[in-house]
Amino acid sequence: MADRASLVLIGPSANIVRVARKLDVDLIIVDHTARDLTSLLRPLRDQFFLFDYRQYLPPELARFGQLLQATVHPSAVVSMTEQGLVCAAELSELLGTPGTPPTVVNAMRDKAAMRAVLAQSAPRLTVATASGDDRAAVGRLLGAHGSVIVKPPLGTASDGVRRVRSLDEFDRLDPGLRRGALVEAYAEGVEVSVESLSEEGKHAVVLIVEKRLGENFVEIGHVTPSPSLSEQQCDRVRQAVTDLLDALDYRDGPAHSELIVQGEEIVVVETHNRPGGDGIADLVSATTGLDWRLACLGWPLGRQPQPDEVRSEAAAIVFFTASPGVVTSLETAPPSMPEVAWDYWTVTPQIGDVVGPLLSSAHRLGSGRMIGSRQAVTMTFEQVLAAPAITTESP
Known part of the structure; x- marks a missing residue:
C-alpha cells in the first residue's frame, strides 16, 4: 500500500465511498461503527478501522494516528460529515498530510467563534450576538433588534433553531435550547x-x-x-x-x-x-458538469475531476412537509411541466401515517429533484412549494 496514494475517509456514507473509488487510490475507511461499509472494501486495496471520531481524548487520537502511519501510510485525510471535520483536521496535523489546521476548522464549525472572528476582521458580514446563558444580554439584544435567532453553536440540519420576539418567549423555550445557545440579531432577506x-x-x-x-x-x-x-x-x-x-x-x-x-x-x-x-x-x-463530491474528496491529493457536459441551465430540489396529523392524501408523481425533467420524486409516508411537527431536516417527508430551463424550473419550484404533496388532518 505504501507505493500507492491512500485516502483516509472519516465517517463516510456508502455513497461517498463509491465516489471516492473514482480517484483510483487506496481507501482507508474510519467509522465509529462497522455498519455496511465493510462490504464496500476492495480486496488488497481498502481497509477499515474502527474509531469513534465524534468523541475522543488526545492520547487516543495520537495512538490511532500512529497506527495509521505504521500500517497504511496515509496521503491525505478527508471528512464530508460535520462530526468528522475536527478529527480529520487533527489527524492531518498529526500525520503531516495536506489539510486545514484544527484551529481554523473549529472557528468554522463553532458559530460563536466565527462571529467573534468576523466582528474583528469583517464586521459588515456579521450581526450582534449574546449568550443564551445571559438573560440580560438577550433582553438588550431584543430591545435593540426586536427579534433574535436562538441556535446551538455547533448545530446542523436546522435542529434547535428558533426565532424569538420577546424575553417572555425566550423564557418559554425548552431549557435545553437556551442553555449554551448562541443568540443572534435576526437578519431578514x-x-x-x-x-x-x-x-x-x-x-x-x-x-x-x-x-x-x-x-x-x-x-x-x-x-x-x-x-x-x-x-x-x-x-x-x-x-x-x-x-x-x-x-x-x-x-x-x-x-x-x-x-x-x-x-x-x-x-x-x-x-x-x-x-x-x-x-x-x-x-x-447538473448545472456545471463538475462532480462536486469527487472534487471535495480529491483536493488534498491534487486531483480535480474534469467537468462533464452540463445537463441543464437550472436545477432545484424540493422537500416535502406537512402539518402535524394523519396523512389523508399523497401526490405520488411529480407535476408534468414543459421544459422540466424530474430526476426523482419520492414521498415517504403512506396514507394513515401520523406526521409530527417539523423540528429539523430529519422530519422532512421526501423530496424531488428537477432540471430544465431557468424559467420553467423556477416556476415549477414555486408551484410545488405552494401546493403540498402531502395532506393531513388533525387526529
Whole structure:
C-alpha cells in the first residue's frame, strides 16, 4: 500500500465511498461503527478501522494516528460529515498530510467563534450576538433588534433553531435550547448557499443556490440560479464569501457557506469546510458538469475531476412537509411541466401515517429533484412549494 496514494475517509456514507473509488487510490475507511461499509472494501486495496471520531481524548487520537502511519501510510485525510471535520483536521496535523489546521476548522464549525472572528476582521458580514446563558444580554439584544435567532453553536440540519420576539418567549423555550445557545440579531432577506473551492488562499465560487425555509428554519427547497438575486448581488455574494474565508484564514479545500442578502447588505449565517448537504452537490453537477463530491474528496491529493457536459441551465430540489396529523392524501408523481425533467420524486409516508411537527431536516417527508430551463424550473419550484404533496388532518 505504501507505493500507492491512500485516502483516509472519516465517517463516510456508502455513497461517498463509491465516489471516492473514482480517484483510483487506496481507501482507508474510519467509522465509529462497522455498519455496511465493510462490504464496500476492495480486496488488497481498502481497509477499515474502527474509531469513534465524534468523541475522543488526545492520547487516543495520537495512538490511532500512529497506527495509521505504521500500517497504511496515509496521503491525505478527508471528512464530508460535520462530526468528522475536527478529527480529520487533527489527524492531518498529526500525520503531516495536506489539510486545514484544527484551529481554523473549529472557528468554522463553532458559530460563536466565527462571529467573534468576523466582528474583528469583517464586521459588515456579521450581526450582534449574546449568550443564551445571559438573560440580560438577550433582553438588550431584543430591545435593540426586536427579534433574535436562538441556535446551538455547533448545530446542523436546522435542529434547535428558533426565532424569538420577546424575553417572555425566550423564557418559554425548552431549557435545553437556551442553555449554551448562541443568540443572534435576526437578519431578514434572501438566504443562499455558496459552494466554493480554495487553493493557496484563492477562493473560487462554484455555485450559488437560493434556499427556501419552512417552520423552524428547516430547509424545504434549493434552486439555482437564484431567481431572487441580480447579477450584481451575486457578485457581492462572491466577494462576501472571499472576505469570510480570508477572515477565517481558510486557504485550501471546499467550503459551504450560507448568507442572507438584503439589497446591498450581506450577513453570514454560517460556513463549513465541507460541501453542502441536501443534494446540493447534484445541483452543482447538473448545472456545471463538475462532480462536486469527487472534487471535495480529491483536493488534498491534487486531483480535480474534469467537468462533464452540463445537463441543464437550472436545477432545484424540493422537500416535502406537512402539518402535524394523519396523512389523508399523497401526490405520488411529480407535476408534468414543459421544459422540466424530474430526476426523482419520492414521498415517504403512506396514507394513515401520523406526521409530527417539523423540528429539523430529519422530519422532512421526501423530496424531488428537477432540471430544465431557468424559467420553467423556477416556476415549477414555486408551484410545488405552494401546493403540498402531502395532506393531513388533525387526529
